[in-house]
Amino acid sequence: MTDRLQLGRADLLLVLVPLLIGAALVWSALMPRSLSLDDRARQLESEIRCPVCQGLSIADSPAVLAQQMRDVVHDELARGSSDDAVRAYFVERYGRWILLAPSTTGPDVALWLAPAVIVVVGASVVAMRARARRGSADPGLRPSTEGRRGRVGSTVVLIAIVGAIAAPLVVAVGPRLAGQQITGTAAGVQATPSIEALEAQVRADPTDASALVALGDAYLAANRGSDAISAYERALRADPNNVPALLQVGVILLSAGRPADAGPVFDRVLAQNPDQPDALIYRGLARYQLDGRSTDQARADVLRFLSVAPSDPRRAMAEQLLAGGTPSSSP
Amino acid sequence: MDTPPALPAAPSRSPRRMWLLLGMIVAAGIVLTMLAVGFTRDPGLVSSPLIGRPAPAFSLTTLTGGTLDLDSLRGRPLVVNFWASWCLPCRDEAPLLTAAAVDYQAEGLQVLGVVYQDSAENASAFMARYGQTYPGLLDPDGRTALDYGVFGIPETFFIDRGGRIVSKQTGPLDAASLQRQVEAIVQ
Numbered sequence: 001m002t003d004r005l006q007l008g009r010a011d012l013l014l015v016l017v018p019l020l021i022g023a024a025l026v027w028s029a030l031m032p033r034s035l036s037l038d039d040r041a042r043q044l045e046s047e048i049r050c051p052v053c054q055g056l057s058i059a060d061s062p063a064v065l066a067q068q069m070r071d072v073v074h075d076e077l078a079r080g081s082s083d084d085a086v087r088a089y090f091v092e093r094y095g096r097w098i099l100l101a102p103s104t105t106g107p108d109v110a111l112w113l114a115p116a117v118i119v120v121v122g123a124s125v126v127a128m129r130a131r132a133r134r135g136s137a138d139p140g141l142r143p144s145t146e147g148r149r150g151r152v153g154s155t156v157v158l159i160a161i162v163g164a165i166a167a168p169l170v171v172a173v174g175p176r177l178a179g180q181q182i183t184g185t186a187a188g189v190q191a192t193p194s195i196e197a198l199e200a201q202v203r204a205d206p207t208d209a210s211a212l213v214a215l216g217d218a219y220l221a222a223n224r225g226s227d228a229i230s231a232y233e234r235a236l237r238a239d240p241n242n243v244p245a246l247l248q249v250g251v252i253l254l255s256a257g258r259p260a261d262a263g264p265v266f267d268r269v270l271a272q273n274p275d276q277p278d279a280l281i282y283r284g285l286a287r288y289q290l291d292g293r294s295t296d297q298a299r300a301d302v303l304r305f306l307s308v309a310p311s312d313p314r315r316a317m318a319e320q321l322l323a324g325g326t327p328s329s330s331p
Numbered sequence: 332m333d334t335p336p337a338l339p340a341a342p343s344r345s346p347r348r349m350w351l352l353l354g355m356i357v358a359a360g361i362v363l364t365m366l367a368v369g370f371t372r373d374p375g376l377v378s379s380p381l382i383g384r385p386a387p388a389f390s391l392t393t394l395t396g397g398t399l400d401l402d403s404l405r406g407r408p409l410v411v412n413f414w415a416s417w418c419l420p421c422r423d424e425a426p427l428l429t430a431a432a433v434d435y436q437a438e439g440l441q442v443l444g445v446v447y448q449d450s451a452e453n454a455s456a457f458m459a460r461y462g463q464t465y466p467g468l469l470d471p472d473g474r475t476a477l478d479y480g481v482f483g484i485p486e487t488f489f490i491d492r493g494g495r496i497v498s499k500q501t502g503p504l505d506a507a508s509l510q511r512q513v514e515a516i517v518q
Contacts, residue, residue, distance in 0.1 A: 051482045064448050068473035093387075093480030095380050155354035162358040166365060197419050210460055213453065214417045244453045278452070 041073050044086055048073070049100050057100055117164040125157050195222060202231075209239035216248060225252070243269055247278050250286075259286035277309035281318055288321055379480055379499045386411070386490045387478035391445070394455050394467035399443070407439040408516040409490040413476055415449035416457035418484050420503035425461040427509050432465045438517040439492075445470050447484045491516045 035043070045059035050066040058066040058073075069090070076086045090098045102108035198215040202208060216231035229252060235245040250265035266283035269276050284301030291298065302318045309315075381387075386409070390400040401409075412428055414421040432442040442465040446454040451469055458467050470476055479488060487500040489512045498512050 065473065065476075068477060071472060072474065072477055092380055093478065094482075095480075155350045158351075158354040158358050162361050166361055194419070198417075201419065210416060210453075210456055213456075217417060217453075242456070244450070244456060247452065276452070278450075 037074075037077050040083060041070070041077055044073050044077075044083055045070055047087070047100055048090055049094075049098050051094060051098070055100075114164055118161060121157060121160050121164060128157075195219065202234075206234070207238040209235045209242045209245065212238065213242065213244045213248070216245070220248070228252070241268070241272055243272065243276065247276075247282075250279070250282055254282055254286055254289075259289040262286045263290070275304070275308045277305050277312060280305035280308065281312075281314055284318070284321060379496075381480055381488075381496050382499060384496055385494050386488065386496050387475070389445075389468075389470075389475045389478065391468040391470055391475060394446070394451060394458065394469065399466055399468055404441050405494055406492055407441050408435075408492055408513070409488075410440065410442045410513065410516075411479070411488040411490065412442065412444050413447045413479070413481050413484045413486045414444050415447045415484055416453040417449060418447075421457075421485050422461065424485055424487075424504050425457075425463050427504055427506055429461070429463050429465065431509055431513055435513055435517055440513065440517055441465070443468060445475055447476050447481065448473065487512075489513065489516045 046057045048058050050056045050058045050061035052063050052065050053061045058069045102111045195218045201211040212231050212235035216228045219228035232245045232249050235242050246269045250262045253262035263286045266279040269279035280301050284298050287298035302321050388401050393399050428442050444467045489498045491497050497516050
């Protein structure tokens with residue numbers, strides 16, 4: 001009697017625990033969410049695929065494109081868009097592919113249902129086999145009928161399983177090339193400059209200053225500073241007035257704590273174009289660093305920078321310089 | 332239905348094996364076909380849902396300091412090319428696009444180059460070097476590239492007089508693909 005009672009309690013627990021967990025899940029799903037903008041943005045960013053990465057969300061990717069997409073998510077949410085509207089923005093431009101998880105509506109449902117279908121079909125196979133074995137032990141059932149039914153059944157089941165796997169894969173892969181006129185190959189698409197390709201370009205024409213600058217930029221992006229400097233120097237030997245190369249060399253000198261050497265480099269840029277904003281802000285910064293205090297020349301550079309590039313992200317740094325503070329961000 | 336098997340001497344064993352074997356061959360065939368098709372496709376090639384839809388509007392600063400609004404070009408066929416100075420295939424494409432802008436001037440074709448993840452200085456130097464005469468547009472926050480669903484560059488959109496995206500080229504254009512897609516929008 002006590003044994004039976006204890007068994008009853010265990011049974012009760014077995015029923016109650018899943019029930020409670022289920023109730024908690026339903027409750028949390030039904031509760032109105034009061035997520036902050038940042039929470040919603042983070043959630044959305046983890047759902048959206050980074051187009052230039054392999055299987056990464058934009059939340060996890062350091063790519064420039066991913067950063068720009070995160071900015072769009074933030075801007076749209078700040079403008080009052082719903083989560084669905086933000087998802088729709090990306091889906092309308094990049095297709096359903098842009099969502100890392102397939103949606104729960106439309107043809108994507110096949111992907112979610114496939115595992116359940118496979119489990120049900122598999123369980124039916126096991127059940128049918130078990131019954132067939134019991135049936136063959138039963139002398140009342142004729143083995144010939146049972147045999148044929150079994151073999152037809154197992155073939156149908158096998159094809160059904162393959163179909164259940166194939167259908168969602170076709171759904172996932174199929175629409176990719178439909179209704180488009182993409183005639184190029186993805187091999188020609190560059191997400192980031194390739195060092196190898198640029199090196200080949202430079203070998204083919206060692207006086208190609210813009211290729212040398214691009215190579216220097218690529219080295220810099222790959223944290224190969226000294227290679228970058230020599231590429232910029234080669235670019236300047238090929239074209240002594242190359243503005244991008246001069247700017248990069250100047251910025252590198254400035255970052256290396258050599259404002260006295262950086263200044264004349266920016267002078268060479270400004271001699272060609274007196275309103276070049278990068279040269280203005282960096283020459284201003286170099287002059288501030290040289291004198292430690294605000295000088296008229298340094299102020300003039302920074303003020304000119306603010307008037308030619310009013311919406312530049314370095315505005316904050318420029319204003320800090322004018323206010324006499326030490327700039328927190330160096331180039 | 333209840334007729335005995337064709338070979339009464341042999342038990343149901345071997346026909347059943349045959350059915351199973353057939354089923355497995357069919358199943359393996361389906362899987363292999365899918366793999367064969369799947370592996371020949373590049374996972375990076377994804378269709379653009381924008382084809383057949385109105386071209387997303389933009390108003391961008393040009394490399395020469397002006398502002399260009401897409402709406403101001405309504406009624407003209409447009410080629411919108413996304414490019415950067417660090418993009419090698421763009422170097423081959425630039426002269427083709429410049430030539431198309433000249434060749435189809437009578438049809439009112441306007442070529443636009445949207446600078447993708449690049450500085451104005453590098454872009455200007457590139458346009459000067461490659462003799463591009465059509466407007467270069469700056470997209471500093473990348474919003475226009477995102478509006479057009481750009482993956483990587485070069486990517487080029489062909490827009491008809493009604494402002495509808497007719498086709499998209501992912502990857503570099505050659506003379507033939509450029510001419511074919513321009514012909515489709517100038518008529």
